[in-house]
Amino acid sequence: MAEQHISGLEAPRGLNVLVTGAAGGMCRGINKRLGLAGHTLLCVDLDLARCQAAVEELRAEGITAHAFAADVTRPDDVARLRADVKDMVGDVHALINAAGILDRKMLLDHDVDSFSRAININLVGPFALIRAFAEDFIAANWGRIVNVSSIAGTTGYPYPSYAASKAGLSNLTRSLLVDFWGTGITVNSICPGVVDTPMVIQEVRDQVPNKVPTGRIVDPDEIGAAIAFLLTDDARSINGADLVIDGGATQVFRLFEPARG
Numbered sequence: 709m710a711e712q713h714i715s716g717l718e719a720p721r722g723l724n725v726l727v728t729g730a731a732g733g734m735c736r737g738i739n740k741r742l743g744l745a746g747h748t749l750l751c752v753d754l755d756l757a758r759c760q761a762a763v764e765e766l767r768a769e770g771i772t773a774h775a776f777a778a779d780v781t782r783p784d785d786v787a788r789l790r791a792d793v794k795d796m797v798g799d800v801h802a803l804i805n806a807a808g809i810l811d812r813k814m815l816l817d818h819d820v821d822s823f824s825r826a827i828n829i830n831l832v833g834p835f836a837l838i839r840a841f842a843e844d845f846i847a848a849n850w851g852r853i854v855n856v857s858s859i860a861g862t863t864g865y866p867y868p869s870y871a872a873s874k875a876g877l878s879n880l881t882r883s884l885l886v887d888f889w890g891t892g893i894t895v896n897s898i899c900p901g902v903v904d905t906p907m908v909i910q911e912v913r914d915q916v917p918n919k920v921p922t923g924r925i926v927d928p929d930e931i932g933a934a935i936a937f938l939l940t941d942d943a944r945s946i947n948g949a950d951l952v953i954d955g956g957a958t959q960v961f962r963l964f965e966p967a968r969g
């Protein structure tokens with residue numbers, strides 16, 4: 709059967725996908741699932757050595773991946789990254805903003821500098837990457853942007869810089885729909901709950917059976933699978949979503965202990 713072409717709105721095959729925070733725990737799952745879907749990975753992290761190690765692991769699985777060092781908060785790094793990536797693979801088709809920090813400071817532990825740092829990494833960084841690649845997506849009339857937000861951005865949370873930055877990131881996501889109106893570009897957020905990465909401390913892991921209706925911690929692969937779907941043409945009408953992947957944790961309000969079988 710002949711391939712159906714919707715002019716200018718069809719995904720290129722084997723996307724060039726740029727992933728920030730690519731050396732991190734969640735990106736183990738994200739990179740793997742995107743790589744197994746046949747995409748070329750442009751792995752970006754502050755920590756080049758860990759990023760290169762992650763790329764080596766992907767290559768050992770037959771995935772095409774390249775490592776780049778960049779601090780997403782530095783405009784000169786982002787500009788250099790865009791140029792380097794273009795030299796290496798040409799256009800970027802999809803951007804996954806996963807770089808982030810969780811600064812476990814409550815109000816009185818914070819000062820303006822520490823609060824601003826978290827906002828810079830978790831919110832200004834994704835903005836900088838989107839701004840850097842937006843014109844390329846518009847020129848191609850196609851693109852996928854996925855911002856890794858958090859359920860901590862959907863409710864109050866003990867660590868205000870994290871909660872505020874992620875709430876901002878989810879609303880940045882929705883706001884950009886206007887800029888990309890009428891194009892084949894979609895912008896979505898993922899809001900993970902407790903995911904099995906080094907970011908999650910033991911105290912939180914211990915609460916999972918009582919706080920998460922599925923009774924289990926989310927595997928980074930599950931986040932990768934959801935993002936892989938968002939990059940497909942089948943997901944072209946999913947736009948501006950804040951996709952919660954938390955085992956139902958934010959959907960229940962419990963004043964009682966769950967029944968156990």
Ligand SMILES: NC(=O)c1ccc[n+]([C@@H]2O[C@H](COP(=O)([O-])OP(=O)(O)OC[C@H]3O[C@@H](n4cnc5c(N)ncnc54)[C@H](O)[C@@H]3O)[C@@H](O)[C@H]2O)c1
Nearest residue numbers: 729731732733734754779780806807808858900903905907
């Ligand atoms: N682990 C969870 O349960 C969970 C839940 C919800 C959301 N998230 C979000 O998922 C994303 C990934 O988290 P993770 O658990 O993999 O954490 P992680 O700490 O393992 O990975 C984060 C990565 O971001 C990189 N990074 C930090 N600052 C950077 C900067 N300025 N420029 C470039 N890279 C930078 C780090 O070097 C690290 O490799 C984060 O945005 C986090 O907020 C995590």
